[in-house]
Amino acid sequence: MTSLWKHRPHRRPVLAGGLAAAALAALLLPAAPASAAAAPCTGSVPYTSGEGGYDTYRIPAVVKTRAGTLLAFAEGRVGGAGDTGNIDVVVKRSRDGGCTWGELSVVAAGGGDTRGNPAPVIDPRTGRIVLLTSYNSGAVTEAQIMRGEATPEQSRRVFVQTSRDDGRSFSAPRDITADTKKQGWRWYATGPGHAVALTHGRYAGRLVVPSNHSVAPPAGSADTGAEAKYYGAHSLYSDDGGRTWRIGFVDDSYDGAINSNESLAAELPDGTLYFTSRDQNGTTPGNRLDAYSRDGGRTLTRPYAVQPTLNDVPVVQASVLQLAGRKAPLVFSGPSVPTARQAMAVWTSQDRGATFTKALTVSPDRAAYSDLVQVDGGTVGLLYETGVAGTYERIAFRRIPVDELRG
Numbered sequence: 001m002t003s004l005w006k007h008r009p010h011r012r013p014v015l016a017g018g019l020a021a022a023a024l025a026a027l028l029l030p031a032a033p034a035s036a037a038a039a040p041c042t043g044s045v046p047y048t049s050g051e052g053g054y055d056t057y058r059i060p061a062v063v064k065t066r067a068g069t070l071l072a073f074a075e076g077r078v079g080g081a082g083d084t085g086n087i088d089v090v091v092k093r094s095r096d097g098g099c100t101w102g103e104l105s106v107v108a109a110g111g112g113d114t115r116g117n118p119a120p121v122i123d124p125r126t127g128r129i130v131l132l133t134s135y136n137s138g139a140v141t142e143a144q145i146m147r148g149e150a151t152p153e154q155s156r157r158v159f160v161q162t163s164r165d166d167g168r169s170f171s172a173p174r175d176i177t178a179d180t181k182k183q184g185w186r187w188y189a190t191g192p193g194h195a196v197a198l199t200h201g202r203y204a205g206r207l208v209v210p211s212n213h214s215v216a217p218p219a220g221s222a223d224t225g226a227e228a229k230y231y232g233a234h235s236l237y238s239d240d241g242g243r244t245w246r247i248g249f250v251d252d253s254y255d256g257a258i259n260s261n262e263s264l265a266a267e268l269p270d271g272t273l274y275f276t277s278r279d280q281n282g283t284t285p286g287n288r289l290d291a292y293s294r295d296g297g298r299t300l301t302r303p304y305a306v307q308p309t310l311n312d313v314p315v316v317q318a319s320v321l322q323l324a325g326r327k328a329p330l331v332f333s334g335p336s337v338p339t340a341r342q343a344m345a346v347w348t349s350q351d352r353g354a355t356f357t358k359a360l361t362v363s364p365d366r367a368a369y370s371d372l373v374q375v376d377g378g379t380v381g382l383l384y385e386t387g388v389a390g391t392y393e394r395i396a397f398r399r400i401p402v403d404e405l406r407g
Contacts, residue, residue, distance in 0.1 A: 041099035046072045046092045047395035052104045056081040059192045060383040060395050061118040062373045066127035070094040071167045073118040084141045087114045097375045098397045107170050113138040119191035119209050123241045129163040130242035132190045132209050146187050146214050156188035179245045180236050187214035193264045193319050193371040201271035203296030209236040210263035231280045233260035235297035248297040258282045260304045266322040274353045276320045287315050309356045312336045321372035333370045341368040341391050344384050348405050359405045366391040378402050
């Protein structure tokens, strides 16, 4: 096991958003009461762009370990807010339900290259934390990779890491690209956001990681140069705690009407998997897609289709989580302005994802990527990108009482 090293901060000025984040933290974290028992907090700010040696923090993912620790993963982007260049995967730990966070640790160092798209999950058999991430050379962009201009060494690859000590340290990244990426796939992304460990039925114990890919336009196609049309979602799964991986279903329609992209999944009470996906500028009206699997992510019961009750969500990554408990809802998070990354909100479904109803607008501020976690029986945690002057000023954590989501 390779221990996490302490991150040596790059000397960079703190962004103007840092002051706003400090003010927000002061509001979210209550003053210590006179009594010995502290009141629960409403939230916190684990990551503020410009601090800790990083220009920007993006792409949040959060899980709760068997010991009850919350792990908040993110991309620490060194040179700017863009998706290309020197990017690390980082983590912070919380032992008090997301009210306070420990020091930042580097899980996978870019070293000038790009590591990101964290997709963590807890192995239900062993309690180990399993983390999948994506990689590409820092010298190439997503557009270049999608156009086929990157060499195999520069292009997207997939890695796995594990932790046996509650997220304090992680093994070195292990390349699993040969088992998880088909020949001809160009762009590739794991998640981003928490993956799923199945707990019901025949496939209990299986780890499922929703992912996406792109392919080249057909030979002779007039669409050459419009590669964004050729996105598709797929799943990865492991039945041995993350040691070996297989590709499950593959959405390979590539017709431009529906372009399934960044995806997350939730296990419904009967063991069915519900997948939610960003529609990357498909021609069919609506920005959110969904699908189901009854065989642990190996196949879909139907192709991805537009989820019309989530039409308020813009083109962006979003999260989904099945809460525990009798008659507990399926919960979805994302921005709630169709044309802008703004106003983070939470929706619930009482009919297995057939329809969703907005339950809560978390904030009117700018907002983008998010991830959900069940903190305890009465609390949902929401880790999300937000800001006032800019969308990526900080990654905030909000504790939401489940009662507020019951309508």
